[in-house]
Amino acid sequence: TPAAPHSASGEAVRTFDLSAVAPPARPARRWTPRRVVATPAAYDHAHGRRIMARVEALGIEVERLAANRLTGVRGETDRETYARAKATMAIVVSPPARRKLQPIAPSADWRFDLAEGCPAHCQYCYLAGSLSGPPVTRVYADLDDILAGLAAYAGHGTITSRRAARRDEGTTFEASCYTDPLALEHLTGSWRRAVEHFGGWDAPVQLRWTTKFDDVASFVGLPHAGRTRVRLSVNCAPVSTRMEGGTSSVPDRLAALRRLALDGYPVGLTIAPIIAVPDWQEHYGLLLDQVVAAVAGVPGLDLTAELITHRFTPGSKEVLLGWYPRTKLEMDEESRSRKHGKFGAVKYVYPAETMRQLRGWFETEIARRLPSCRILYWT
Ligand code: SF4
Numbered sequence: 001t002p003a004a005p006h007s008a009s010g011e012a013v014r015t016f017d018l019s020a021v022a023p024p025a026r027p028a029r030r031w032t033p034r035r036v037v038a039t040p041a042a043y044d045h046a047h048g049r050r051i052m053a054r055v056e057a058l059g060i061e062v063e064r065l066a067a068n069r070l071t072g073v074r075g076e077t078d079r080e081t082y083a084r085a086k087a088t089m090a091i092v093v094s095p096p097a098r099r100k101l102q103p104i105a106p107s108a109d110w111r112f113d114l115a116e117g118c119p120a121h122c123q124y125c126y127l128a129g130s131l132s133g134p135p136v137t138r139v140y141a142d143l144d145d146i147l148a149g150l151a152a153y154a155g156h157g158t159i160t161s162r163r164a165a166r167r168d169e170g171t172t173f174e175a176s177c178y179t180d181p182l183a184l185e186h187l188t189g190s191w192r193r194a195v196e197h198f199g200g201w202d203a204p205v206q207l208r209w210t211t212k213f214d215d216v217a218s219f220v221g222l223p224h225a226g227r228t229r230v231r232l233s234v235n236c237a238p239v240s241t242r243m244e245g246g247t248s249s250v251p252d253r254l255a256a257l258r259r260l261a262l263d264g265y266p267v268g269l270t271i272a273p274i275i276a277v278p279d280w281q282e283h284y285g286l287l288l289d290q291v292v293a294a295v296a297g298v299p300g301l302d303l304t305a306e307l308i309t310h311r312f313t314p315g316s317k318e319v320l321l322g323w324y325p326r327t328k329l330e331m332d333e334e335s336r337s338r339k340h341g342k343f344g345a346v347k348y349v350y351p352a353e354t355m356r357q358l359r360g361w362f363e364t365e366i367a368r369r370l371p372s373c374r375i376l377y378w379t
Helices: 040-044 046-057 078-086 143-153 181-188 190-199 237-243 250-262 280-295 314-323 352-369
Strands: 035-038 062-064 088-092 102-104 108-111 137-140 171-174 205-211 228-234 267-274 303-309 337-340 346-349 374-378
Touching: 035 040, 035 046, 040 046, 040 088, 046 062, 046 088, 046 143, 046 181, 046 190, 078 088, 078 314, 108 143, 137 181, 143 171, 143 190, 181 190, 181 205, 190 205, 190 228, 205 267, 228 250, 228 303, 237 280, 250 267, 250 280, 267 280, 267 352, 280 352, 303 352, 352 374
Parallel strands: 035 062, 035 088, 088 137, 108 171, 171 205, 205 228, 228 267, 267 303, 303 374
Antiparallel strands: 102 108, 337 346
């Protein structure tokens, strides 16, 4: 049992039951796709062949497609298409447009992609409004070229230089915009290679990703050089237990965060989407208590928080209602404020007063319960 944490004044502070965040007794949650296909182009890449070998070693057959176009995922109904697509993994070469990196404020200077799509079933999934077509998970075979292409972007970007909370992170690269890395790592090995790539990079750079899975065993002991910040995406129990199908439980995610922090990784919390459920102060308070227990006694803890409130667009609402027709997720335009995002796109966010209350509460309670935690942004 770790020693009771002490405040700066030496006074004992509240302790929490660490059993809630102890390393899970059961194995980490791992996705087994029902169908794995590979395009002819994927066979031309060493990493593509590595992924195929991994998948076959797990006893899953890899189906070689006749052309570089993905076929056979449409069902008779939208529901059937959704179910088929969500159970399919395609090993493909990344589209050329993805190789030109885009800025991704406020999360990082640049985003790059090692995969697109996710096997989990979150009822608010942000991919719903961003990706088109059936939600197949595509993993990229041209990993070596993708990683080599990042060098041109180091030293450029605007995030680090203008945000005090970032301290000395260098140029930041976000690798989880369109996927969940730890949902796929056992099948691809891609993010592990990315950690090693950044660990050996002789420049001030940081790899970042966020996840709702807990499969971190293969990252412990890697030569990460403190250049990868893994954030665990967490939420209060009414949201995480009812709306995040197919993900690891929050206690398991926090146990994973602890393991990484003990291995010297900078870590973080992505609290998203923050939803104003009834009694939200109480529920998010319990979540923060779990985090306090998870990081208790970690030497040299480097913990950040990114706070993202729930929002939706007309397009994402329509897709999500198609995927999850019985969802209890509140997406009521009348009770929201209408905002115009980039290129004039409409989004619905909480009204100013709710935002003010949520923000004030999170900033106060994080400072009180997790004084060393740096809040990177609120949105
Ligand atoms: Fe979407 Fe993330 Fe949930 Fe996957 S884990 S379904 S990407 S919200």
